[in-house]
Structure formats: structure tokens, C-alpha cells
Amino acid sequence: MSLVVSGLSVSKSGKAIVSDIAFTAPTGAITGIIGPNGAGKSTVLSAMLGLLTATGSARFEDRELPTMPRRERARMVALVEQSASTEERLLVRDVVALGRIPHEAAWQAAPSPEDAGIIAMALHETGMTAFADRRFDTLSGGEQQRVHMARALAQQPRLLLLDEPTSHLDIAAQLQLLALLKRKSASGMTVLLVLHDLNLAARYCEHFVLLSQGRLAAEGRPDEVLTPARLQEIYGVNARLVRDPQAGRPLIVYDDADAFPPHQIPD
Numbered sequence: 001m002s003l004v005v006s007g008l009s010v011s012k013s014g015k016a017i018v019s020d021i022a023f024t025a026p027t028g029a030i031t032g033i034i035g036p037n038g039a040g041k042s043t044v045l046s047a048m049l050g051l052l053t054a055t056g057s058a059r060f061e062d063r064e065l066p067t068m069p070r071r072e073r074a075r076m077v078a079l080v081e082q083s084a085s086t087e088e089r090l091l092v093r094d095v096v097a098l099g100r101i102p103h104e105a106a107w108q109a110a111p112s113p114e115d116a117g118i119i120a121m122a123l124h125e126t127g128m129t130a131f132a133d134r135r136f137d138t139l140s141g142g143e144q145q146r147v148h149m150a151r152a153l154a155q156q157p158r159l160l161l162l163d164e165p166t167s168h169l170d171i172a173a174q175l176q177l178l179a180l181l182k183r184k185s186a187s188g189m190t191v192l193l194v195l196h197d198l199n200l201a202a203r204y205c206e207h208f209v210l211l212s213q214g215r216l217a218a219e220g221r222p223d224e225v226l227t228p229a230r231l232q233e234i235y236g237v238n239a240r241l242v243r244d245p246q247a248g249r250p251l252i253v254y255d256d257a258d259a260f261p262p263h264q265i266p267d
């Protein structure tokens with residue numbers, strides 16, 4: 001069943017952060033939420049889960065996500081945040097085991113054999129098996145990001161939300177992660193992810209949701225959403241679109257950018 005978002009609005013400090021966002025993320029597909037810095041992408045993910053005060057609707061499997069009881073929702077939806085806080089003194093396998101908590105009985109002291117198998121599989125799928133007995137705070141940024149992914153997989157969600165999950169990953173790890181998400185979506189998981197790399201997004205996402213200044217700017221297939229005119233209007237970049245001869249997906253070739261406008265020059 002698709003994720004259907006409608007009329008989603010968030011205000012903070014009296015200012016509209018996102019307004020009247022509406023889109024549909026199809027089941028068994030990867031939907032990419034794209035848009036410039038500050039467009040409202042992370043805000044939309046948080047609002048969909050009721051993690052901040054919002055109006056509007058985010059429905060999945062006939063349930064209203066923002067108002068669902070947290071534990072019940074965690075059996076259905078996992079979120080990999082941009083910078084997740086983690087109990088740093090835990091071992092990697094214990095961080096991943098946190099993903100099983102929504103599924104455990106209240107009295108359960110340790111993971112069941114079934115849970116242990118699911119945790120081992122999540123470590124394997126993210127290439128983190130060899131790190132299982134390392135302390136989380138000794139890992140590199142990219143390794144930590146993979147552990148957060150493993151924790152989300154251990155949750156066995158039917159809807160997986162990811163906020164810039166590749167930001168710390170080298171190119172091989174980025175491709176491996178996206179291929180993993182592709183397999184998950186092909187087996188029925190609905191995947192929604194925020195990505196800044198538009199070429200990578202166009203390669204792996206079937207559906208795009210483009211945000212700009214807190215509003216929905218476009219929604220549809222990557223080749224429908226990514227046009228040179230839109231890239232100029234929304235990102236302020238000059239680009240040409242060509243087609244990847246093998247994958248058949250759109251490829252963006254960027255022209256050189258102008259220097260930073262004065263207000264963006266770092267101190």
C-alpha cells in the first residue's frame with residue numbers, strides 16, 4: 001500500500017517551514033525526496049512521524065502515521081536520521097538489537113534466537129558483521145552510518161525513511177546501500193529517502209518528490225521532474241540532461257557554478 005501524504009504543514013517560531021505538502025510514495029519502489037538545502041526535506045520526514053507539531057495527513061496501510069502509538073508505528077516504520085544520537089558506549093550488535101525492541105515482549109530480557117538471527121542478517125546486509133563486537137563510538141562516520149542502517153533493517157519495517165543515508169559513505173558503499181534498498185523495495189518495502197546527489201537519485205529512484213522553499217515543486221518520474229529549466233529555477237545551476245546509454249536513466253551534466261553569492265561567503 002502506498003504512503004499518501006496530503007496537506008502537510010509545519011510552522012516553527014511563527015514561520016511556515018513547509019506548507020501544504022502532498023505526494024504519494026508507491027509501494028515496492030524507491031521514492032527520492034530532493035531539493036536544495038533548507039527546502040524542508042528533513043522537516044517532512046519528521047512531520048510524517050509526528051516527531052514535530054504538524055497539520056495534515058500521512059497515511060500508510062490505512063493508518064495515520066503521526067498519531068499512531070509510537071511502539072506500534074515502530075513495528076511498521078523505521079527512520080534513519082541524518083545525525084542520529086546513539087548510546088555511544090554500546091557495542092555495534094547492541095545498537096542493531098535496539099531495532100528489535102518494538103517487536104519484543106515487555107518482559108523479554110535478551111534477544112530471542114529469532115531476533116538474534118534477524119540482527120545477524122542486518123549486520124551481514126550492511127557489511128558490518130566484522131564490527132559486531134566493536135564499541136559504536138570507535139567507528140568511523142561511514143561505519144556508524146551503516147550501523148544505523150542495520151538497526152533500521154533489524155526493525156523489519158514495511159516503510160523505511162532515510163535522511164541522507166549516503167552522506168558519510170564512499171562511492172562503493174553508496175552503491176552497495178542503494179542496491180540493498182533496491183532489493184528491499186523489490187521485495188515489497190516502501191522506501192523514501194532524501195538524497196542530494198541527483199544523478200545517484202535518478203539512477204535508483206523510480207519516483208521523485210522535489211521540494212523548494214517548503215513547498216512541493218514537482219512530483220513524478222526522474223525524467224519528468226529533472227529538466228534543465230527546473231534545475232535552473234530551483235537550484236540555480238546550469239545543466240544539461242543526457243541519457244545513460246546502459247541504464248537508460250537521465251544523467252545530469254553540470255556547468256561550472258558562479259562564485260557564491262555574497263550572503264553565502266563563509267566568514
Ligand SMILES: Nc1ncnc2c1ncn2[C@@H]1O[C@H](COP(=O)(O)OP(=O)(O)OP(=O)(O)O)[C@@H](O)[C@H]1O
Pocket residue numbers: 012013015017035036037038039040041042043044
Ligand atoms: N526553529 C526554527 N525556526 C526557524 N526556522 C527553522 C527552525 N527550524 C528549522 N528551520 C528552517 O526550516 C527550513 C527547513 O529545514 P530542513 O532541515 O527541513 O531542510 P532540508 O531540506 O532537510 O535541508 P538540508 O538539505 O540542508 O538538510 C530551513 O530553512 C531551516 O533553517
